[in-house]
Amino acid sequence: MHFSTRNALAALALASTAFAQDGGQDGGQPSPSEVAKTQNIIIAHGIMMGIAFAVLFPFGAIIMRLFKFRGVVWFHAGWQIFTYIVALAAFGLGIWLALLTNQLVTPNGHSIIGIIVIGALLFQPIGGFLHHYLYVKYQRPTAVGKSHRWIGRVFIILGTINGGLGLQLANEGKGATIAYSVLAVFFFLLWFVVVLVGNLKTKKESGPRSERKRISSETSLAERNNSV
Numbered sequence: 001m002h003f004s005t006r007n008a009l010a011a012l013a014l015a016s017t018a019f020a021q022d023g024g025q026d027g028g029q030p031s032p033s034e035v036a037k038t039q040n041i042i043i044a045h046g047i048m049m050g051i052a053f054a055v056l057f058p059f060g061a062i063i064m065r066l067f068k069f070r071g072v073v074w075f076h077a078g079w080q081i082f083t084y085i086v087a088l089a090a091f092g093l094g095i096w097l098a099l100l101t102n103q104l105v106t107p108n109g110h111s112i113i114g115i116i117v118i119g120a121l122l123f124q125p126i127g128g129f130l131h132h133y134l135y136v137k138y139q140r141p142t143a144v145g146k147s148h149r150w151i152g153r154v155f156i157i158l159g160t161i162n163g164g165l166g167l168q169l170a171n172e173g174k175g176a177t178i179a180y181s182v183l184a185v186f187f188f189l190l191w192f193v194v195v196l197v198g199n200l201k202t203k204k205e206s207g208p209r210s211e212r213k214r215i216s217s218e219t220s221l222a223e224r225n226n227s228v
C-alpha cells in the first residue's frame with residue numbers, strides 16, 4: 001500500500017514540477033520531456049486503476065465466500081480499503097491529467113464515470129461495518145448487507161468498464177485492450193462462479209435446516225398441548 005501510494009504521489013509531484021518548469025516555453029507547446037513525463041503518468045494511472053478494478057476489487061468481493069477462517073471479515077475489509085487507496089491514488093493522477101490537458105469532461109465520459117465510481121465506493125466501508133454490526137447483533141441477513149453487496153457489484157463492474165473507456169481514450173491499441181479484457185473476464189468469471197456456488201450451497205443447507213426447525217417447533221407445540 002505504502003509503495004504504490006508513495007510512488008504515485010512522487011510521480012505526480014515530479015510531473016507537476018516538470019510542467020511548471022517547461023510550461024510556457026516554445027509558445028506554450030509541450031517540451032519532449034514534458035510529453036514523456038505525462039505519458040508515464042497516463043501509464044501509471046491506467047495500470048493502477050486496471051489492477052484495482054479488474055483484479056483486486058473482484059477478488060476482495062469473493063474473499064468472504066472463498067475463505068473460512070477467524071477474522072475473514074476484517075481481512076475482506078482491509079483488502080478492499082487497501083484497493084480503494086490504490087484506486088484513489090490513480091484517481092488523483094487522473095484528475096491531474098484532466099486539468100493539465102483540459103479534458104475534465106472527456107468525449108466518451110471516462111472522467112465523469114470515474115468520479116462517480118470513486119465517490120460511490122467511498123461509502124462502502126461504512127455500509128460494510130454497519131452490516132457487520134447489525135448481523136452480529138441480530139444474527140440474520142440485513143437490508144444494509146444486501147445494499148452493500150449490490151452497490152459494490154454495480155460500481156466495480158462500472159469501474160471495470162470505465163477502464164476500457166480509458167484505454168480507448170488513450171489510444172493504447174488492441175494489444176492493451178485485449179490483455180485488460182482477458183484479465184477482467186477471468187476474475188469476473190471467478191467472482192460469478194464463487195457467488196453462484198455459494199448461493200446454491202446456502203439454499204441447499206437452509207432447506208433441511210428450515211425443515212428441521214419447523215418439525216422441532218411443531219413437536220414442541222404438541223408436547224406443550226399434551227401436557228396441558
